[in-house]
Amino acid sequence: MSGGAIAGLIAAGVFAILVALLAVPILKLGKVLDEVVNAVKSMRDGATPLLDEVTATVSTTHQQLKKVDGISNNVADATANLSALTSVVAATVGSPLIKVVAFSHGLSKALSDRTRSTPRRRAK
Numbered sequence: 001m002s003g004g005a006i007a008g009l010i011a012a013g014v015f016a017i018l019v020a021l022l023a024v025p026i027l028k029l030g031k032v033l034d035e036v037v038n039a040v041k042s043m044r045d046g047a048t049p050l051l052d053e054v055t056a057t058v059s060t061t062h063q064q065l066k067k068v069d070g071i072s073n074n075v076a077d078a079t080a081n082l083s084a085l086t087s088v089v090a091a092t093v094g095s096p097l098i099k100v101v102a103f104s105h106g107l108s109k110a111l112s113d114r115t116r117s118t119p120r121r122r123a124k
Helices: 003-123
Strands: none
Touching: none
């Protein structure tokens, strides 16, 4: 064997040791990647039912909001009707009632003034 052959054998041995030393971290990295793949699969399997539940919840909420919208529209209509009724009552009852109250107040004031002034005239 020549010196070049021995150097080649040494280089081949060193390369084999280097490959063996690098193989251990690469194998561990492969196991880590397998665990990551398993974790992603389990998350996907768990997310599918969760998304189905969220979809059902959103659908139910949408139906309830439609009902609330109908209720709020009915309340708005009732409020408008009550406002119109109040205006009608105020116009039909309020104005004559104010006139009656004003007339009765004026009448009582006039009678009160007359009864006060009558004894004074007699006293003179």
